Amino acid sequence: MADEPLVLGIETSCDETGVGIVRGTTLLADAVASSVNDHARFGGVVPEIASRAHLEAMVPTIQRALDTAGIKASDLDGIAVTAGPGLAGALLVGVSAAKAYAWALDKPLYGVNHLASHICVDQLEHGRLPEPTMALLVSGGHSSLLLTTDITSDVRPLGATIDDAAGEAFDKVARVLGLGFPGGPVVDRMAREGDPKAIAFPRGLSGAKDPAYDFSFSGLKTAVARWVEGRRRAGEDVPVADVAASFQEAVTDVLTRKAVKACRENGVDHLMIGGGVAANSRLREMAQQRCDKAGITLRVPRPGLCTDNGAMVAALGSEMVWRGRASSSLELSADSSLPVTEVSVPHNDVHGEAYRALGGGA
Amino acid sequence: MLLLAFDTATPAVTAAVHDGTAVLAQTHQVDARRHGELLLPAVAQVLAEAGADKHQLTGLVVGVGPGPYTGLRVGLVTAAALGHALGLPVYGVCTLDAIAHQARTEGLTGPFTVATDARRKEVYWASYDADGVRTEGPSVDRPAELTARPVAVGAGALLYRDAFPDARAPEHVSAGAMADFAATELAAGRELLAPLPLYLRRPDAQVPAGYKAVLPA
Ligand SMILES: [Zn+2]
Numbered sequence: 001m002a003d004e005p006l007v008l009g010i011e012t013s014c015d016e017t018g019v020g021i022v023r024g025t026t027l028l029a030d031a032v033a034s035s036v037n038d039h040a041r042f043g044g045v046v047p048e049i050a051s052r053a054h055l056e057a058m059v060p061t062i063q064r065a066l067d068t069a070g071i072k073a074s075d076l077d078g079i080a081v082t083a084g085p086g087l088a089g090a091l092l093v094g095v096s097a098a099k100a101y102a103w104a105l106d107k108p109l110y111g112v113n114h115l116a117s118h119i120c121v122d123q124l125e126h127g128r129l130p131e132p133t134m135a136l137l138v139s140g141g142h143s144s145l146l147l148t149t150d151i152t153s154d155v156r157p158l159g160a161t162i163d164d165a166a167g168e169a170f171d172k173v174a175r176v177l178g179l180g181f182p183g184g185p186v187v188d189r190m191a192r193e194g195d196p197k198a199i200a201f202p203r204g205l206s207g208a209k210d211p212a213y214d215f216s217f218s219g220l221k222t223a224v225a226r227w228v229e230g231r232r233r234a235g236e237d238v239p240v241a242d243v244a245a246s247f248q249e250a251v252t253d254v255l256t257r258k259a260v261k262a263c264r265e266n267g268v269d270h271l272m273i274g275g276g277v278a279a280n281s282r283l284r285e286m287a288q289q290r291c292d293k294a295g296i297t298l299r300v301p302r303p304g305l306c307t308d309n310g311a312m313v314a315a316l317g318s319e320m321v322w323r324g325r326a327s328s329s330l331e332l333s334a335d336s337s338l339p340v341t342e343v344s345v346p347h348n349d350v351h352g353e354a355y356r357a358l359g360g361g362a
Numbered sequence: 363m364l365l366l367a368f369d370t371a372t373p374a375v376t377a378a379v380h381d382g383t384a385v386l387a388q389t390h391q392v393d394a395r396r397h398g399e400l401l402l403p404a405v406a407q408v409l410a411e412a413g414a415d416k417h418q419l420t421g422l423v424v425g426v427g428p429g430p431y432t433g434l435r436v437g438l439v440t441a442a443a444l445g446h447a448l449g450l451p452v453y454g455v456c457t458l459d460a461i462a463h464q465a466r467t468e469g470l471t472g473p474f475t476v477a478t479d480a481r482r483k484e485v486y487w488a489s490y491d492a493d494g495v496r497t498e499g500p501s502v503d504r505p506a507e508l509t510a511r512p513v514a515v516g517a518g519a520l521l522y523r524d525a526f527p528d529a530r531a532p533e534h535v536s537a538g539a540m541a542d543f544a545a546t547e548l549a550a551g552r553e554l555l556a557p558l559p560l561y562l563r564r565p566d567a568q569v570p571a572g573y574k575a576v577l578p579a
Contacts, residue, residue, distance in 0.1 A: 042568070051432070052431075059442045088432070089435070092435065095398060096401070103402055226576050330402040330406065331399045334398060
């Protein structure tokens with residue numbers, strides 16, 4: 001197998017149809033077709049709209065990635081695809097397409113975990129991940145602290161949100177403030193004009209007896225809504241920039257504090273931050289300060305690689321090939337709740353065999 | 363001519379290879395929840411059974427529905443990707459037309475209706491005249507709201523006997539019949555459909571009524 005495996009990755013777990021092409025740890029193409037604007041008026045991602053958009057965008061996005069990379073599909077060493085977690089119907093479009101390409105091109109297929117891909121994408125920016133690496137994954141769908149020693153086989157969850165994901169809190173606060181959807185970029189922008197100390201919003205699960213590595217953003221979101229509504233009822237102006245900055249400060253404070261604590265307590269000196277919220281400028285800034293202070297090396301990919309994309313899937317696929325990991329079978333299924341510990345869905349189809357042993361299941 | 367046909371718009375996952383004259387191989391598995399898992403292995407299987415190499419294919423035929431969307435998209439995206447990777451034309455066939463074609467080749471004469479299960483107590487349906495030409499549909503409706511359909515085939519007809527008293531097989535689509543329909547149309551110089559989904563319904567999505575306050579009113 002090639003030293004620098006050439007792998008195409010397909011990502012359709014939410015509203016971005018992403019196709020990336022990677023050679024080893026070098027990014028050759030990162031084509032994304034987003035349906036985000038089609039969801040905006042609904043205030044959140046509508047699964048059926050996302051699935052329809054994935055079907056329409058699939059082949060053109062693949063072609064665009066191949067053109068950008070300047071390669072032929074037949075040159076590839078493998079096809080990787082997000083098998084889960086994510087929206088079931090959306091995942092299924094990507095998985096079905098990946099299988100078709102893998103079979104038509106006689107290439108191995110790698111069904112991989114979306115969360116592990118978010119971590120692995122950093123290899124495209126900063127080279128191979130140190131072992132071990134602590135990862136803070138924050139997006140509209142997830143907020144977790146993960147410890148990995150080998151990104152193709154060993155990802156251990158240390159903590160996760162017990163209610164809303166961090167990105168969800170951004171969306172909800174943006175709605176409260178009338179800033180539209182998605183909330184992350186606009187809150188970040190507004191916050192730059194505001195005072196992060198203006199309002200003392202609560203830091204969830206930060207008490208001495210609270211779980212050290214879990215997160216909670218639901219209470220914060222409600223606190224922001226109450227504060228804003230209180231102002232409006234009193235007939236006072238809402239200082240949108242101050243609210244955005246103070247809310248953002250509360251989120252990033254908790255995220256970075258817990259991430260640094262997790263590194264310290266587990267003897268890990270590299271922290272990686274990924275997921276859409278990792279594009280947040282204050283999170284990046286605060287994480288850098290706190291990591292510098294704690295002697296931890298911070299790795300955050302550029303914002304375009306933090307949000308969902310195909311490059312991250314290709315990055316993990318390439319690593320799978322490089323390490324000689326098992327490929328997936330053509331019976332690979334999309335798993336909307338694929339556990340984070342399952343970095344890939346390997347060939348041995350235990351479920352399928354059990355299913356067939358039962359006569360196809362009734 | 364060597365066509366690979368498949369359909370995932372009904373609970374059946376079905377694939378077939380057709381040489382322009384006859385069906386060389388075909389598979390048929392009914393499992394409405396596993397279209398994604400079953401389709402590609404079924405495709406590989408029919409090609410192997412037909413003794414054909416995928417690089418010998420001259421075209422792909424795919425059912426464009428109507429049918430439940432999640433399954434329907436498995437077939438359509440698979441067809442689009444295979445067509446792209448193998449450099450083949452992809453032809454769309456209305457799934458109901460394929461069922462109608464099958465019913466006629468199995469001996470059904472006279473005008474009839476094809477109805478499949480659209481879930482939510484509705485059927486996808488279309489009507490055909492004695493020559494097999496589609497005269498109405500495809501549409502999605504509640505069976506009770508349809509005018510009387512004397513003869514009908516398909517799982518939707520079999521499910522709603524009140525609306526379709528004379529319902530009969532075939533229940534689901536077969537890719538062999540779909541391939542045969544496509545081969546006939548192509549040989550006659552007629553155009554097939556674009557390989558785009560016939561959804562017939564808009565996505566379920568509601569614009570939020572407005573911001574919901576957290577504080578009690
Ligand atoms: Zn993500």
